[in-house]
Amino acid sequence: MNKCLIVGRPNVGKTAFLLSFSRYLGLKDIEIKVRTSDGSIHSRKRRLEDAYSELVQSSPHTTQELQSVVLKLPVGKGYRVFELVDSAGLIDGVHANPVIRAAIAQTIEAIAAASVVAHMFDAALLGSAGYSEGIGQVDRDLFEYAKLQADYFILANKMDLSGAERGLELIRSTFHQVPVFPVSAKTMEGFKEVKRHVSRLV
Numbered sequence: 001m002n003k004c005l006i007v008g009r010p011n012v013g014k015t016a017f018l019l020s021f022s023r024y025l026g027l028k029d030i031e032i033k034v035r036t037s038d039g040s041i042h043s044r045k046r047r048l049e050d051a052y053s054e055l056v057q058s059s060p061h062t063t064q065e066l067q068s069v070v071l072k073l074p075v076g077k078g079y080r081v082f083e084l085v086d087s088a089g090l091i092d093g094v095h096a097n098p099v100i101r102a103a104i105a106q107t108i109e110a111i112a113a114a115s116v117v118a119h120m121f122d123a124a125l126l127g128s129a130g131y132s133e134g135i136g137q138v139d140r141d142l143f144e145y146a147k148l149q150a151d152y153f154i155l156a157n158k159m160d161l162s163g164a165e166r167g168l169e170l171i172r173s174t175f176h177q178v179p180v181f182p183v184s185a186k187t188m189e190g191f192k193e194v195k196r197h198v199s200r201l202v
């Protein structure tokens with residue numbers, strides 16, 4: 001099955017996007033498949049809103065394993081089925097916690113294997129706190145690597161917050177010649193355009 005991998009620094013909203021996009025496509029109950037870094041896989045079905053309250057948190061490094069949902073995109077008279085995969089947040093440098101290091105290693109392996117990569121930024125943080133806070137070296141490296149390796153696009157998230165328009169401009173002026181979609185995982189702004197784009201890639 002084709003996969004679209006969501007990557008980015010901690011707290012940019014990757015998990016919120018996974019769940020909101022699933023809701024946008026009509027799901028109310030959700031089966032989340034988790035792949036642990038030792039290679040085992042387990043799934044759990046539950047209410048989407050319960051998953052959201054548990055898995056989306058304001059603290060960084062909440063997601064420490066690959067977790068995915070199988071989604072159906074309407075295409076023509078039929079559907080295209082694909083797996084949307086959420087990952088552990090990437091950081092500059094090496095984290096002191098071995099569990100987080102293992103999670104990051106798992107994300108990096110997944111990037112190397114992915115055919116579609118969605119690289120997410122917190123546009124509001126970037127717009128309000130500036131370039132050095134909002135874009136890391138890891139973002140620049142990921143951009144250089146993933147655009148060669150996969151169908152690559154950028155999600156500028158948190159467009160519902162003030163400062164995000166400025167952040168979006170900074171993203172567009174830094175990362176050239178790749179599609180950039182302004183979105184809000186909170187309000188679902190921009191989801192229609194992402195849906196159209198992803199349905200061409202998966």
Ligand SMILES: Nc1nc2c(ncn2[C@@H]2O[C@H](COP(=O)(O)OP(=O)(O)OP(=O)(O)O)[C@@H](O)[C@H]2O)c(=O)[nH]1
Nearest residue numbers: 010011012013014015016057061062063089185186
């Ligand atoms: N206002 C606003 N807040 C958002 C949006 N997306 C995510 N958030 C908030 O940002 C915080 C982080 O969201 P997560 O989805 O857990 O972020 P993540 O990228 O998965 O983080 P890690 O798993 O730690 O890497 C939470 O407090 C969310 O409620 C958005 O579009 N708008």
Ligand SMILES: [Mg+2]
Nearest residue numbers: 014015062063
């Ligand atoms: Mg997460």
